[in-house]
Amino acid sequence: MFPINKLSPETCSKIAAGEIIERPVNVIKELVENSLDASSSRIRVEVEGGGKTLIRVEDDGLGIPGAQLPLAVQNYSTSKIREIDDIHSVKTLGFRGEALASIKAVSHLTIKSRSAQEDIGREMRWKGSDLTQDGPVAKNPGTEVLARNLFYNLPARKKFLSSDAAELRRITAILQSFALSFPEVGFTLTGNAKEILSYPASSLEERVEVVFGSGVFTNLRFFERLLGAVKIYGYTSLPGLTRGNRSLQFIFVNRRPVKDKLLGHALRQAYQSLIPGDRFPLGTVFLEVPPGALDVNVHPTKAEVRFESEREIHRLVSSTIREVLKGQGNTISFKNKVESVYRAIFPSGAGLKDTDRKEGFYPGDSAPQNGIPGSSTLSESRPGWLFQELPQSLFEFQGGEESAFTPVRLYWQLHQSYIFIQIRGGMVVIDQHAAHERILYDQAGKNLKGGKAIIQPLLFPATLELSVEEYEEYERISAHLPSLGFEVEPFGMRSVIVRGIPAGVKRWDDGLLLQNILAEKGIGHGGMEDLLKTYACHAAIKAGDKLSLEEMESLTDQLFATEFPFTCPHGRPTMLRVELADIERRFMRTVTPESK
Amino acid sequence: MKVLVSLGELNKKFNAISSVVPGKTTMPILSMVLVKADKDGIKFTATDLDISVTSKVNGTTEKEGAIAAPARKVAEIVKSLTGDEVSLEVDGEKLTLKCGKSKFVVNGRNPDDFPRLPQQESKTEFSINSGILGKLIHKTVYAVSNDLTRPALCGVLWEVDRHGLVMVSTDGHRLAKVELKKDMGEVQKMNVIIPPKALSTFKAYAEKDELIRVSLGDNSVSFEMQDVSIYSRLLEGPFPNYQKVIPAGNDKELVISKESLAAATKRVSILSDALTHQVIFSIEADKITLHVTTQDLGEAREEMEASYSAAAMDIGYNASYIQDILKTIDGDDIEMRLDKPDNAGIIMPVEQSGDVKHLCIVMPLRIS
Ligand SMILES: Nc1ncnc2c1ncn2[C@@H]1O[C@H](COP(=O)(O)OP(=O)(O)OP(=O)(O)O)[C@@H](O)[C@H]1O
Ligand SMILES: [Mg+2]
Numbered sequence: 001m002f003p004i005n006k007l008s009p010e011t012c013s014k015i016a017a018g019e020i021i022e023r024p025v026n027v028i029k030e031l032v033e034n035s036l037d038a039s040s041s042r043i044r045v046e047v048e049g050g051g052k053t054l055i056r057v058e059d060d061g062l063g064i065p066g067a068q069l070p071l072a073v074q075n076y077s078t079s080k081i082r083e084i085d086d087i088h089s090v091k092t093l094g095f096r097g098e099a100l101a102s103i104k105a106v107s108h109l110t111i112k113s114r115s116a117q118e119d120i121g122r123e124m125r126w127k128g129s130d131l132t133q134d135g136p137v138a139k140n141p142g143t144e145v146l147a148r149n150l151f152y153n154l155p156a157r158k159k160f161l162s163s164d165a166a167e168l169r170r171i172t173a174i175l176q177s178f179a180l181s182f183p184e185v186g187f188t189l190t191g192n193a194k195e196i197l198s199y200p201a202s203s204l205e206e207r208v209e210v211v212f213g214s215g216v217f218t219n220l221r222f223f224e225r226l227l228g229a230v231k232i233y234g235y236t237s238l239p240g241l242t243r244g245n246r247s248l249q250f251i252f253v254n255r256r257p258v259k260d261k262l263l264g265h266a267l268r269q270a271y272q273s274l275i276p277g278d279r280f281p282l283g284t285v286f287l288e289v290p291p292g293a294l295d296v297n298v299h300p301t302k303a304e305v306r307f308e309s310e311r312e313i314h315r316l317v318s319s320t321i322r323e324v325l326k327g328q329g330n331t332i333s334f335k336n337k338v339e340s341v342y343r344a345i346f347p348s349g350a351g352l353k354d355t356d357r358k359e360g361f362y363p364g365d366s367a368p369q370n371g372i373p374g375s376s377t378l379s380e381s382r383p384g385w386l387f388q389e390l391p392q393s394l395f396e397f398q399g400g401e402e403s404a405f406t407p408v409r410l411y412w413q414l415h416q417s418y419i420f421i422q423i424r425g426g427m428v429v430i431d432q433h434a435a436h437e438r439i440l441y442d443q444a445g446k447n448l449k450g451g452k453a454i455i456q457p458l459l460f461p462a463t464l465e466l467s468v469e470e471y472e473e474y475e476r477i478s479a480h481l482p483s484l485g486f487e488v489e490p491f492g493m494r495s496v497i498v499r500g501i502p503a504g505v506k507r508w509d510d511g512l513l514l515q516n517i518l519a520e521k522g523i524g525h526g527g528m529e530d531l532l533k534t535y536a537c538h539a540a541i542k543a544g545d546k547l548s549l550e551e552m553e554s555l556t557d558q559l560f561a562t563e564f565p566f567t568c569p570h571g572r573p574t575m576l577r578v579e580l581a582d583i584e585r586r587f588m589r590t591v592t593p594e595s596k
Numbered sequence: 597m598k599v600l601v602s603l604g605e606l607n608k609k610f611n612a613i614s615s616v617v618p619g620k621t622t623m624p625i626l627s628m629v630l631v632k633a634d635k636d637g638i639k640f641t642a643t644d645l646d647i648s649v650t651s652k653v654n655g656t657t658e659k660e661g662a663i664a665a666p667a668r669k670v671a672e673i674v675k676s677l678t679g680d681e682v683s684l685e686v687d688g689e690k691l692t693l694k695c696g697k698s699k700f701v702v703n704g705r706n707p708d709d710f711p712r713l714p715q716q717e718s719k720t721e722f723s724i725n726s727g728i729l730g731k732l733i734h735k736t737v738y739a740v741s742n743d744l745t746r747p748a749l750c751g752v753l754w755e756v757d758r759h760g761l762v763m764v765s766t767d768g769h770r771l772a773k774v775e776l777k778k779d780m781g782e783v784q785k786m787n788v789i790i791p792p793k794a795l796s797t798f799k800a801y802a803e804k805d806e807l808i809r810v811s812l813g814d815n816s817v818s819f820e821m822q823d824v825s826i827y828s829r830l831l832e833g834p835f836p837n838y839q840k841v842i843p844a845g846n847d848k849e850l851v852i853s854k855e856s857l858a859a860a861t862k863r864v865s866i867l868s869d870a871l872t873h874q875v876i877f878s879i880e881a882d883k884i885t886l887h888v889t890t891q892d893l894g895e896a897r898e899e900m901e902a903s904y905s906a907a908a909m910d911i912g913y914n915a916s917y918i919q920d921i922l923k924t925i926d927g928d929d930i931e932m933r934l935d936k937p938d939n940a941g942i943i944m945p946v947e948q949s950g951d952v953k954h955l956c957i958v959m960p961l962r963i964s
Contacts, residue, residue, distance in 0.1 A: 018711030019625050156689060156703050160624070265744055295815070299645060300711050310747050310832055443871065454872045454912070455962040458768050459841045459940065503914070503961050504871030508768075510745040554870040561892050 004068045007076040007097060011084045015076075015095075018300035021102050023161055024051025024150055025170040026301070030099035031145050032178055035059035037080065037092040038143065041201060042186040049192070050164030051171055052150050055107075060142040063115035066122035073109070073126070075101045089291050093256055093302070100145075104128075106154060107147040116141040128153060172196060173247070174257075176211050180284050181255045183207035208235050208284065212248075216241065220283055223324040227316050231288040236321050239271060242279035250284040253294065259303050263287070266314045269509070270321035272516055278417060278543050285317065311510075318512070322519060323467075411552040417543035419552050426580040433543050434568035435559045441536035441569040442562040444484050444502075448528060453485035455500040462498045462511045463491055470518040471496075477518075477531055484535055486514065505539050513538055533569045597661025597686035599633045601653055603674070603695060606682050609640055609653045610671050616642040616649045616797065617667040623711075625664060630710040631684065631691070632662040641710070642667065647794050647828040648713050649801070662707035665691045673700050713827060718811035718818070720784040722756065726802040726821060728776070728952075729810075732763055733795045735774045735924045735954055740792050741767035751789040751831040753838070756812065758783050760951075764838050770917050771838060771957040772924070778951055786812050789835055794819075794828030801826065842957060843940050846933040848906035850879060851946055854930045858922040860886050860898040865915035867896045874961050875915040879934075880908035911937040912961040918943075921956045938962050 007015075020026055028045060035043045038061030048054040064072055071077045078097025081087055087095060103109055104126055114121030121139035125132045151158040161167060168191050179187045179199050183206070188198045199210055209217040219241045224233035251263050263285065271281055295306040307313045410422040419430040447453035466474060471494045481488050485502025501508050520534050541547070547555070559565045559574065568574050610629070618626055621644075630641040638653040663686040670691070674682070679696035686692075693700045733752070741749035755762040760777045794817065801824045802808070809820040818827045864875050864886045878885040882904055887897035911934070922930070925945050933942040943956045
């Protein structure tokens, strides 16, 4: 590191800047980053009132030399870079020289610090821009920063903060995230004098176990792969262990916690067809790339990065994780009860929200419902109490003019997963993935029998590098690929070149589609039936895909043109019907004969 | 800050800038518009962190200053006002709007909180007429891919040098290319890939013909118009070698009226397969027949005159690709240059207009 200095105006203008402090957790993030950058081996965080009244972060790191302390709190003053080009090689989490200045602007800030080279520390206090105290202080080497009365001068912003417990939950989560990335550092967090977490310095494996809890840990799998100068490793959950959101996915690039669309997408790809589209795996992914191949100066909060070779990184992440999931089966072990798993993840118990619980952490996990008065009488064990499954006989589509659809069809997509259609006497809910699976399965089946598939040739043929198993799989099924619409040829050692794909396929994903099909175990043995199902499943649109009105309409039409529109090739229903009369009953309206 | 702006101007500019504001965001500050008055005048800025747009506003500045104001609320207020002139006054983090007898005090945010995208050095710059640029964009932007696993194809390639500007886009099934021959002045040769959102934002703002300035950097592009400047990040390359896939030996030439081909394609495709949109083009001497036969749906066919003298053949095309292409070609007639029915075909205007060369490539569908 350099001595702290003020960046030139040209350099400043090239740094992604803007608000960084929105809530207490942002203060904690910045202060902990500073402690980590200062090579600390222990970091203690203390908060009161969810961080609104007091935040204290103390470390045993390098400290700030007394003479430089005043500079540390100025805008764009940093010891981590000197000019903009240094950003390309920056290894520290900070580089803007903005954090302390921003915190000082919105709180009452105190810094006590002593560098190892000095015998005595220096303490400075501010109220906004006024320096209220400055003098020597006896202290061990290291730095202690206190931020009191956050947003004392911004009442409007203060109003937008959540409850103390909710803010504390965010703080806990960010510390868990740093704890995963820096297992060799000890972390403690106390909230209103109660210990919330305490992690001694340890190995990554031990750290992952304490952060996720041993119940989850037994269902995580380690992965690791090196490709050129890029390394990827981490722990990821078996397909049976998922959550309804990404909050237990921790992704790091060069130890920096990131929220990255590309990596999130890659992770999801790895689980394609293994878990439902609206569920997310748990775990942690570490990527190490040469600093020069990365742009960290993207986002004011440093939470996004940009890679030089996005496509390769995407492939590396999804194929590495896919590989470790292979042959793991779908089952998870129930060593601990659900509750204790939660407790391990949210030590304070603060994270246990009803919605989480209701969602079902494990398949088949049913927790008591609450909220809606009288709901206990309405709710069966499954949350879909509103819907009955569709008795086929009630739903006559082939009837020409007497179609069950009213002439004006109203379509609506729910959570980009289900299509709602108004029909006479109620509505139909279609599962878009299951429906599309059925369509593709039928179409591909016809093609296989009649041997006539429509191929969309590619302008840029794609070369796929396959693993040994994938290549063997390819050889087993290659004779059938043309009738599905694939035009593939061997291309040297374990590679194939794809010149054409089935026309109309939306999810080619630059080859991932075929690779995922080949990665499926033993489809070559299961005969054509398995190949068809696998193809339909991988090529179908997923939950989460946004559909336009025309697409919904066309999907519905195509579904009803298939032989068995009511189930997907795996036998699950593609649609449910909800009777108007049933809705009326639930609203306690009298059902008159006419309304039927 | 205190400024006076005519209601019409305010309405127009605030509305336009609000379209850049992201609909859903986890960063509340992004739902704001930066309102700023300084010696350069009055300006509104909005960003979604990928692009940022700054628009100049005509008005009088009585006092300089700035605030970040909630975009949707202010737009709604401005739309509802009646009167001639609106005064905008900032006190701390509050924005006061006065117009006639109405007065609104809106809570805003500190302008320093508003994100500023990193300004990268421009490597090269050139000037170009906005109408011409808009046309070139129109001819390419539709063909970009949306396959996230291949980010380079999700944008339009621009190749600029002293002699002109080339734009290329492709989704792997079709490709669009335009080439503008023009003395570009002191320009350094550069290749960049521009995200479609930046291009469509540019088109939305470029309403009048004017000379605009385009600056290209390693990671960013900016468009400087008289009243508006747009800044966007670039996509990472490399873009595939497109020259390799432009067929050179297509010697079967077919000329046909653009309008009638477009209309016929649209009609016949009503009965095409919903997944593949396949329509068969049966070509013979001076005649082309479009037809489809789809199981369960039925069949359609339409005959048209065309000038063609090479060997007869049947080619299958995705009707929506053909329709997309025809919408972007200038002139009354189009020319198709074909080879074997399985190979890529070229579609282009019969008469290239002026300094612009336009060409589209489409892969036919094939039956296994
Ligand atoms: N805990 C600490 N231990 C040692 N030095 C510190 C500590 N906290 C801050 N500093 C010094 O103060 C400087 C300013 O810190 P600040 O967090 O404001 O900026 P930064 O970390 O350089 O960049 P960023 O704004 O990206 O965080 C740092 O560069 C560092 O030299
Ligand atoms: Mg810092």
